[in-house]
Amino acid sequence: MSRRIIVPFGPQHPVLPEPIHLDLVLQDERVVEAIPSIGYIHRGLETLVAKREYPEYVYIAERTCGICSFIHGMTYCQAVEQVMNLEVPERALYLRTIWSEYSRMHSHLLWLGLFADAIGFENLFMASWRLRESVLDVLEETTGGRVIQGSCKVGGVRRDIPGETLDRMVGDLAGFERDFREIANVFLHDESIIARTRGVGVLSRGDAYHLGAMGPTARGSGVAIDLRKTGYAAYGKIHFKPVVETDGDCYARCAVRVKEVFSSIDIVRQAAAKIPEGEIEVKPKGNPNGECFSRAEQPRGELVHYVKGDGSRHLVRSRIRTPTLTNIPPLVKMLSGCELADVPVIVLSIDPCIGCMER
Amino acid sequence: MTHLSKSPWILHYDASSCNGCDIEVLACLSPLYDVERFGIINTGNPKHADVLVITGGINEQNREVVRNLYEQMPDPKVVVAVGICASTGGVFRECYNVVGGIDCIIPVDVYVPGCAARPESIIDGIVRALSILEEKKNMPAPGRATQGGEK
Numbered sequence: 001m002s003r004r005i006i007v008p009f010g011p012q013h014p015v016l017p018e019p020i021h022l023d024l025v026l027q028d029e030r031v032v033e034a035i036p037s038i039g040y041i042h043r044g045l046e047t048l049v050a051k052r053e054y055p056e057y058v059y060i061a062e063r064t065c066g067i068c069s070f071i072h073g074m075t076y077c078q079a080v081e082q083v084m085n086l087e088v089p090e091r092a093l094y095l096r097t098i099w100s101e102y103s104r105m106h107s108h109l110l111w112l113g114l115f116a117d118a119i120g121f122e123n124l125f126m127a128s129w130r131l132r133e134s135v136l137d138v139l140e141e142t143t144g145g146r147v148i149q150g151s152c153k154v155g156g157v158r159r160d161i162p163g164e165t166l167d168r169m170v171g172d173l174a175g176f177e178r179d180f181r182e183i184a185n186v187f188l189h190d191e192s193i194i195a196r197t198r199g200v201g202v203l204s205r206g207d208a209y210h211l212g213a214m215g216p217t218a219r220g221s222g223v224a225i226d227l228r229k230t231g232y233a234a235y236g237k238i239h240f241k242p243v244v245e246t247d248g249d250c251y252a253r254c255a256v257r258v259k260e261v262f263s264s265i266d267i268v269r270q271a272a273a274k275i276p277e278g279e280i281e282v283k284p285k286g287n288p289n290g291e292c293f294s295r296a297e298q299p300r301g302e303l304v305h306y307v308k309g310d311g312s313r314h315l316v317r318s319r320i321r322t323p324t325l326t327n328i329p330p331l332v333k334m335l336s337g338c339e340l341a342d343v344p345v346i347v348l349s350i351d352p353c354i355g356c357m358e359r
Numbered sequence: 360m361t362h363l364s365k366s367p368w369i370l371h372y373d374a375s376s377c378n379g380c381d382i383e384v385l386a387c388l389s390p391l392y393d394v395e396r397f398g399i400i401n402t403g404n405p406k407h408a409d410v411l412v413i414t415g416g417i418n419e420q421n422r423e424v425v426r427n428l429y430e431q432m433p434d435p436k437v438v439v440a441v442g443i444c445a446s447t448g449g450v451f452r453e454c455y456n457v458v459g460g461i462d463c464i465i466p467v468d469v470y471v472p473g474c475a476a477r478p479e480s481i482i483d484g485i486v487r488a489l490s491i492l493e494e495k496k497n498m499p500a501p502g503r504a505t506q507g508g509e510k
Contacts (some may be wrong), residue, residue: 011424013403016380018373019421039420041375044456051453063450066379066475110382113389129389136386147379147475355378 002028008045009343011040012138018354022347034335036328042358049307049315054080054288055154055201061305065356066147067110068298070103072356073152075305076318078155078232079294084284090234094275098304099143099151101264101271107299108137108257108264111351112187116194117198118348127183134176138169150288156281158180170272177265184258188234197251201334203345204248204279213330214291214323215301217350220253222246224293227297229259238270250349252310262269298323300351324350324357365491366398370408372428375413375457377477379441384412387485394424399485405431410488411438411465412481416448417458429465435495437468439486442476449474 005026011019019040062069062074074096081088083276113128136146137154138262142161151158161169164269187193203213208221216223219242228235243259245252288309296303301323308317327350333344384435395491402408405428417425417444429438443449447486448459461467468491471484 003476011421012405017376029460033425040418041415041422042376042418042456043416043451046455047449047450047455050454060450062490063377063379066377066382083391126390129386130391133389133391145475146477147382148377186467200442301510328376353378355373355376355381 004032005339006076014142015288018352020347020352020354022105022335024335024340024343027215029340031340032344034332036332037335038328038354038358040077040358041354043131046318046320046359047117049318051314053313054309055284057318057319058153059150060151061318062148062158065098065145065353065359067104067107067353068149068356070099070143070149070152071296071298071303072305072320073149074100074233075294075296075303075322076307077152078296079292079305079307080284080288082292082294083156083288083290083307084286085282086155086282088156089279089282089348090276091160091278092280093234095157095161095274095280097271098161098268098275099139099149100233102135102139103260104264104352106132106139106298108261109135109256111299111348112254113184115345115348116187116193118344120158121190123351124183124186127186131179138195142169143163148255150293151295153261153281153289155284158281166272166275167301170177170269173268175264177262181263184261187254187258193254194251197254197349198247200250200342201338201349202249203334205246206332208248209328211333212324212326213301215298215351216253216256217301217330219243220245220256221248225302227295227302230295232294234271234274234295235267237274238266238267240270250345253349286314287313296302298356300324300353300356301327320359322347322353322359323358324353327352328357331346366400367409367485367492368400368402368407369410369412370402370405370428370432371412371414372425373417373424374413374421374445374461375418375451376442376444377475380414380445380473381393382436383475384414387478387481388463392482394481394482394485398488402432406433408432409436409492410485411436411442412485413438413445413461414441416444416451416460417429418456418466419458422458425464435492435498437492437495438465439469439471439488440467441471441481441484443474443491446470446472448467450453
C-alpha cells in the first residue's frame with residue numbers, strides 16, 4: 001500500500017472562479033478523502049437586518065449572490081409578504097416568474113461555459129457565454145441591471161414589462177432556442193465531453209437523498225425535487241415537469257441543466273401568454289410582525305429565506321440557507337474514489353456558488 | 360508600448376464578492392467583449408501575472424490569501440479593485456466580518472466603480488492599469504534596478 005499524501009486544492013485555483021479550499025487525501029492518483037474548508041468570502045450580511053429597514057434589505061438579499069440575485073430578492077420579499085399578509089398582484093407574480101426563468105437561463109449558460117472550460121473545451125466555453133449575453137441583454141433591458149437586477153420589492157415588482165417588449169422577448173426566444181440547441185447537441189453528444197463526464201463522480205439516488213442534495217445535483221441522481229412545483233409566484237399556473245436524469249454522474253448533471261434551459265424557455269412562453277393586465281405592486285402597510293420560511297428553486301437548488309420581525313422597521317433575524325451548502329456533503333461523497341485529474345470537473349458539476357454559500 | 364503592456368496577464372481573485380463582479384470579469388473574456396484582442400490573458404498562476412484583479416472586500420480569512428498572491432507576483436505589478444466592495448467594502452462595509460476595501464491590505468492602482476461593475480468599466484480600468492504598469496516599469500524599483508544588463 002502506497003503512502004498517503006495531502007494535496008491542497010484552492011482557495012485560489014485556475015478552475016475556480018471563487019475560493020473554496022479542499023484538502024485532497026491521495027493514494028497514488030486516487031482521492032481517498034476530500035476535506036472541505038470554507039469561510040473565504042463570509043461577510044455576515046444576515047446581521048445587516050439590524051442596520052437596514054426591511055424594504056431596504058431587499059438590496060442586501062439580492063447581493064447574497066450575483067448569479068441568482070433576482071431569486072434571492074424574490075424569496076426574501078415572499079417571506080416578508082407572507083408575514084405581513086400582503087396579497088401580491090397577479091401581474092407581479094408572473095413578472096417574477098419570467099425574471100426567475102431568465103436568471104435560470106443565464107445561470108445555466110454560465111455554468112455550461114465554466115464546465116466546458118474545466119474540461120478544456122474552450123470553444124464551447126466561448127459559445128455558451130456568447131449566447132448568455134443575449135439573456136443578459138433582456139435582463140438589462142427589462143430591469144436595468146445585467147447581473148444585479150434590483151427589480152423586486154416587498155409587495156410586488158418595481159418595473160413592468162410593456163406588452164410589446166414581452167412579445168418581442170417571446171419572438172427572440174425562437175432564435176435563442178435554435179442557437180442553444182446547437183450548443184446543447186455538443187454538450188449531450190460530443191465524444192470528448194462524454195469521455196470526460198460519463199461515470200465520473202457518481203452519486204447514487206440514495207446518497208443524493210440522504211446527504212441532502214438539491215437542484216440539478218439531486219435531479220441528476222433521479223431525485224425529482226423541484227421547488228417550483230410548490231407553486232410559488234406564478235409557477236402553480238404553469239405546466240412543466242422537473243427534468244430528471246438517473247445516472248448520477250457528471251454527464252447526468254450536465255444533461256439536467258441543458259434540458260432545464262429548454263424548460264425555462266417553455267415556462268417564459270407560457271407565462272407571457274397567460275400574464276394578466278393590472279397593478280404590479282401593493283403598498284405595504286405597517287411593519288412585519290412574525291416569522292416565516294420562504295422557499296424557492298434557485299438554478300442550484302432549494303433556497304430558504306427565514307425572516308423574523310417584531311413589529312419595528314428592522315427585522316430581528318434573517319437567515320438564508322443556500323443550495324450549495326447542502327450540495328457540499330454530496331460533493332465530498334462524489335470525490336472519494338475519483339482520480340485527481342477529475343477533481344475540477346466533479347467540483348464544478350455541483351455548480352458551486354460560494355458567494356451564496358458563505359454570504 | 361512594450362511587450363509587457365501589449366500582453367498583460369491578469370490574475371483574478373474573488374476576495375469576498377457576491378459573484379456579480381466576478382462573472383462580469385469573466386464576461387470580459389467572452390466573445391462580446393473579448394479582452395484577448397488586447398493580448399490580455401487570464402491566468403491562474405500569480406507568478407505569471409502582471410495585473411491583479413480583485414473583486415469583493417477583505418475579510419478576516421482571505422486577508423493572508425490576498426497578501427500572499429500579491430507578494431508572489433513579480434515586479435512591476437498593478438492592482439485593479441473591481442466594484443464598490445473591492446474599493447470600499449460597499450454595502451457590506453458594516454458587516455462584522457468585512458474589514459474594508461482591498462487598499463487596507465495592499466496598494467491599489469485603479470478603482471473600478473459599480474455594483475456590479477460593468478464589463479466596459481472593467482476593461483477601461485484594466486487598460487488604465489496598463490499605462491501605470493508602463494510607468495512602474497520605467498521607475499527604478501528596489502531590488503530590480505540594481506540587476507545588471509537591464510538598460
